[in-house]
Amino acid sequence: MVTTYFCQDVPSAPGQKKGSPRMKSMGRRIDQIPWRLFGHGLVSRVILGYNPPTAIAEGVRMAGRLRGKVAIVTGASRGIGRAISVALGAEGATAVLAARAGDELAKTAEQVGDAGGKAEIVCTELTDETSIRRLVETTSQRFGRLDILVNNAGITHSASLEETRTEDLDRCWTVNARAPFILCREALPLLKQAERATIVNISSVVGVKGYPLQSAYTASKHALRGMSISLAEELRGTNVRVHVICPGGVDTEMVSRVRPDIAKGELIGPGEIAELVVYLVTHQGNGVLDELHIRRATSAPWFVG
Numbered sequence: 001m002v003t004t005y006f007c008q009d010v011p012s013a014p015g016q017k018k019g020s021p022r023m024k025s026m027g028r029r030i031d032q033i034p035w036r037l038f039g040h041g042l043v044s045r046v047i048l049g050y051n052p053p054t055a056i057a058e059g060v061r062m063a064g065r066l067r068g069k070v071a072i073v074t075g076a077s078r079g080i081g082r083a084i085s086v087a088l089g090a091e092g093a094t095a096v097l098a099a100r101a102g103d104e105l106a107k108t109a110e111q112v113g114d115a116g117g118k119a120e121i122v123c124t125e126l127t128d129e130t131s132i133r134r135l136v137e138t139t140s141q142r143f144g145r146l147d148i149l150v151n152n153a154g155i156t157h158s159a160s161l162e163e164t165r166t167e168d169l170d171r172c173w174t175v176n177a178r179a180p181f182i183l184c185r186e187a188l189p190l191l192k193q194a195e196r197a198t199i200v201n202i203s204s205v206v207g208v209k210g211y212p213l214q215s216a217y218t219a220s221k222h223a224l225r226g227m228s229i230s231l232a233e234e235l236r237g238t239n240v241r242v243h244v245i246c247p248g249g250v251d252t253e254m255v256s257r258v259r260p261d262i263a264k265g266e267l268i269g270p271g272e273i274a275e276l277v278v279y280l281v282t283h284q285g286n287g288v289l290d291e292l293h294i295r296r297a298t299s300a301p302w303f304v305g
């Protein structure tokens with residue numbers, strides 16, 4: 001089902017003036033739009049060109065704020081990375097989709113297109129420095145610019161520290177910390193050319209606290225967060241801002257593998273993380289939110305306990 005809500009630029013229903021809201025004829029109000037479905041192929045278009053002040057006053061986001069911008073999203077083949085890519089596309093961005101599974105990246109690209117954005121697939125192996133460099137080079141050659149870098153790809157490993165092999169530690173470290181480090185370094189010359197650029201690194205609740213049986217994953221996510229803090233300091237006063245998002249359990253393949261004990265209904269939606277990324281990359285003021293913590297509503301507040 002593909003549903004268009006409240007579009008200014010589609011033919012109006014019979015008897016309505018061009019640009020008048022179609023919601024009434026659909027029996028919907030703005031606050032009844034199922035925003036969580038937006039960009040997932042269920043609600044494909046929400047264009048709030050009609051009476052923008054009302055839309056803003058009602059706390060509804062505007063579409064098209066990233067038109068002309070180019071974003072690299074790693075881990076775009078599923079889960080949180082797919083949701084972020086689609087949400088950026090819904091704001092008009094071109095999303096450069098990076099991961100290994102080309103067929104899954106193609107599905108993400110289709111969803112980005114349905115949401116109103118453009119997508120470019122660059123199959124990338126993040127354990128391979130040459131592949132990471134090629135991701136940036138391809139972006140530069142294809143688009144000549146980069147405005148947004150989202151280091152989202154990640155892997156977990158669940159075992160006690162005593163049972164964690166060195167190769168398990170190396171794998172977590174390589175994908176979760178080394179790859180974002182190299183990607184930031186390689187992308188910075190392009191990002192610095194943008195009028196305003198943003199790096200968003202997806203750490204985790206375990207980038208702030210520790211969990212048993214996740215020492216390799218936890219160490220890598222602390223490393224990513226630490227690297228981000230240093231980089232933000234290095235880039236202070238430049239056109240590039242660095243942010244970290246630390247989510248608790250999100251409803252993706254990853255969490256269903258490592259935390260099957262958490263009820264699916266309690267998990268954070270991938271679209272909720274995507275909304276935070278959109279907020280960070282569209283925020284225009286002088287204030288900066290360095291880090292966002294988002295936890296499951298049923299978990300301990302402030303990541304305590």
Ligand SMILES: NC(=O)c1ccc[n+]([C@@H]2O[C@H](COP(=O)([O-])OP(=O)(O)OC[C@H]3O[C@@H](n4cnc5c(N)ncnc54)[C@H](OP(=O)(O)O)[C@@H]3O)[C@@H](O)[C@H]2O)c1
Nearest residue numbers: 075077079080099100101126153154204249250252254255
């Ligand atoms: N789900 C959660 O509860 C949760 C909570 C906090 C933080 N996070 C973090 O959020 C991020 C996304 O997690 P998710 O839940 O969406 O995970 P996911 O569903 O397992 O997706 C992981 C993504 O990373 C990519 N990836 C993994 N290894 C790669 C490699 N060697 N080269 C290139 N791409 C690679 C995968 O693509 P391919 O397999 O196609 O390469 C996939 O797109 C991760 O950094 C994770 O640590 C997740």
